[in-house]
Amino acid sequence: VLEQGLAVADATGGGLWLVDPDTARVTLLRCAGCTPDAEERLRRVPLTGEAPAARCLRDLRPVWLERGDALEGMKKPAPSSACLPLVADGRALGALVFAFSVPHGFDEDERAFLQLVAHHAAQALSRARLLEREQRARAALREAHQTLEAIIQASPAAIMLLDPDGTVRLWNPAAERMLGWTAEEVTGKVLPAVPPEHWDAFRHSLERATRGTVLDGAHLAGRRRDGSAVQLAVWTGRVHPANGPPQCLSMMVDITERQRGEAAQRFLAEAGGVLAGSLEEEETLERVAHLAVPAYAETCGVFLEDESGGVRCVATAGGGEPGEVPPPGLAVVMRVIQSGRPETRSGLSDGDPTSARAGGTFAYLCVPLQVRGHTLGALTFVTSKRAYDAQDLALAQELARRAALALDNASLYRDARQAIRLREEFLSIASHELKTPISALVLQVQSLMAGLARSGAQFDPERLRRGLERVDRQVKRQTLLVNDLLDVSRLSAGKLELVLVPLELGALVREVAERFEPEFARSGTPLELSLAPEVRGQWDRLRLDQVLTNLMSNALKYGRGNPVRVELDVVEGRARLRVKDGGIGIAREHLPRLFHRFERAVSERNYGGFGLGLWIARQIVEAMGGYIEVDSVLGEGSTFRVELPHG
Known part of the structure; x- marks a missing residue:
């Protein structure tokens, strides 16, 4: 239709252009009589409110100019022009302007033809703009989907979409890293990360979520593919697709290490209070042995170095016969005390003699008790339930540090009491020892003086000699x-x-x-x-x-x-x-x-x-x-x- 309008413009030696209703600027289609400067000016300068095209857009009615200077920018004045609004669905999409180089009067047929051209142009322009909007919307939707997919794939939190019965519909890479199952292994199947003993409570949570309850940071004790336990914080909300029943979107974060760290801090805080509660060495040793059982060990032993350079077990907790040295044995303890470095073993084979004596496979930690640069002894943790890792070792070393400090304080307290006792005993003895010879000396001198007073010059020289010898002693x-x-x-x-x-x-x-x-x-x-x-x-x-x-x-x-x-x-x-x-x-x-x-x-x-x-x-x-x-x-x-x- 626009091609027909352009043909009309070419035949009359005039021009045809569109006017944007939003910017009031000209989008030039054809202008045979315009200079390049005039074309540029038409594109750049908004039309004023009294311009024919502006009036056409404002009133949504054609403007017919059959005589005179109707438009600017022509080499010769355009004696005639027509401005027709492009209207679709009651909305102005622009204005279509025909300019004629010769005076022209518009009869009914011409006016109808030009209005028909404008009508069809409006419909075409409306369809083009609708198609353009649809294309932009599809592109934006594709971009949003790609962005959402990138977020799901890159998220450090496990993201999964679940049916109310727990069937997995979406499983991101973080879920695979956290729990061990791949998306192919779990999609379409019931979530395997929930242990059987917790499944009823988890399904009840999903049902609540599908009814609109948002579960914010709920705790879940899960399991990994390898069977190891994992502690999860779960956020679950309802997702209602356009077609189909509601689903649950769950985000999970592994809080196992955080909970272990918090538990370790609580344990050490409690241990500090327990160790500070006594200054008696034997009581302190017993408290040290019982601190880690059963939370971190099945058996705990405290070993101290004796004055002869040997090692003796001074306290145990968690079983064993009286007087029996708990695993891992004195050889390991001696190495730790001599080197000042910890030794660990995540587990022993059944063929190991130490393991056979203990009755099976076990893991142990042996850490030195060190204070003020001196190794007092060693502390051992033993368990058959799990492997010890670096965090367990750090906990054992911190407990050993606090225990060594408590033992040192108990020893200093004992030494201080002993020193006070010795001081009091020494003062008592010193006063007695210093007073005894003085008293004997005084008595001997008094005896000699009394005898001399009684005998005068007849005093016995032998008696005087013996008295002076006693004085001398x-x-x-x-x-x-x-x-x-x-x-x-x-x-x-x-x-x-x-x-x-x-x-x-x-x-x-x-x-x-x-x-x-x-x-x-x-x-x-x-x-x-x-x-x-x-x-x-x-x-x-x-x-x-x-x-x-x-x-x-x-x-x-x-x-x-x-x-x-x-x-x-x-x-x-x-x-x-x-x-x-x-x-x-x-x-x-x-x-x-x-x-x-x-x-x-x-x-x-x-x-x-x-x-x-x-x-x-x-x-x-x-x-x-x-x-x-x-x-x-x-x-x-x-x-x-x-x-x-x-x-």
Whole structure:
């Protein structure tokens, strides 16, 4: 139809163009008489409200201009023109303008023909625009479908479309990654990720969703294709297709690790409170063992390193015979303690001897108990129900860290109480020990003064001598006690100074023995010397005198009058001194602490002393590159041995 209109325009030497009703701009179809500038101006400049085309669009009625300058932009004025509205469904789609180069009068037939051309043009333009809109809508719909498909495929959350009975209609890649089944394996089948024991509750949730209830973040305990458990958060809503019954759109997120992490944090918070509830070491050990059972282990063991370098199981929880070492055994525990690194095993074959002893396959974690850079022992988790992973190891290490800190606090508390006890005991003993010689000294002086007052010049010299000897012994005893206290202060401050001189040790032993002869004679204790000749070395004479004095004094004090033997010889290039008595002896359990400060192996009620002599002797001997040790049997006597570098 437009071609016919163009033919009319060509035949008359005029033009034909359309006017857009929305922009009021000209879309030029044909204009034989227009210059290029005029064409461009017609396209660019909107028509004013008084232009014929504008009036035609406003009134939706044809405008017939049969004489005069009807249109601009022509080389010659267009004597005649016709503006006809393009109307479809009561809406103006534009205006069709015919311009004639010669004056022309429009009769009824011409007007009808041009109106028919405009009518058909409007219908064609309407159909074209409708088709264009449909094409754009289809393209937009295809783009929306592609975008939705891309979102479903790229979503990190599992997306599935389910029928009310649980049949799968849509299954995205995230669902495959999360649960293990492919889309081909589950589409058209009932959702396999729901365990049978939870299926009724899940189907009830789907029924609620199809009735319009939105399930927001509901928890579901599911299972993967490999049979492992998975914890899911599920969002479900109703989808109502145009044809067919309602369906359920479900989105699932794997919250297994999040729940494990939250459970681990709750466990550690509870463990911190439990461990902080006691400062008693035995009670703390029992609490540590029971913390992980049964949540994280079937059996838990606490192992500590003893003073001899061995390992002992000090607490267990979760079964086993009394005294039995729980898996994984002492060999693994020893390796962990020595290396300071954890060991794990997800499971053992039935052929493994450790597994066979435990009665089947099991997994274990063994982590060190470390605090302040020192390994106290190890903590073991054992289970036969699942494999341990990196998160379990991290949990065990954090529990071990807190347990080691609790054990260290309990140990420090025990040591502090022991130190307080020793301090109180020492103060009690010190006051008694320091007061006793002073009291004896005062009494002796008073006795001498009273006797002198009664006798005057006739005072017995022998009685005076004996009294002065007793005074001298008490003064020496007081001096030794004070020197011990001074040595403690020096040693604690690290100010013990040695004066090394060439020394023949046998001569020093004889000198100290001669000094003790009166006391040995008064107690009726035989003193035997067996000294190798010429045992020489670079030693501190005064300090070795102090060591010998202490050892011989102890032998005299605890020897019960039995013979005391002092031996000196050279063994493998070292000077060896032994002081042996046949006295009360020392119980085996007291031997490890005998050389500690303020420690005593006997009751202070029966035997005096500060409990410092052997500790000071040990410090002196070790300072000169030697060592001191003791062998003793309770009720049979003790032998102290000192070895020093010789030559």
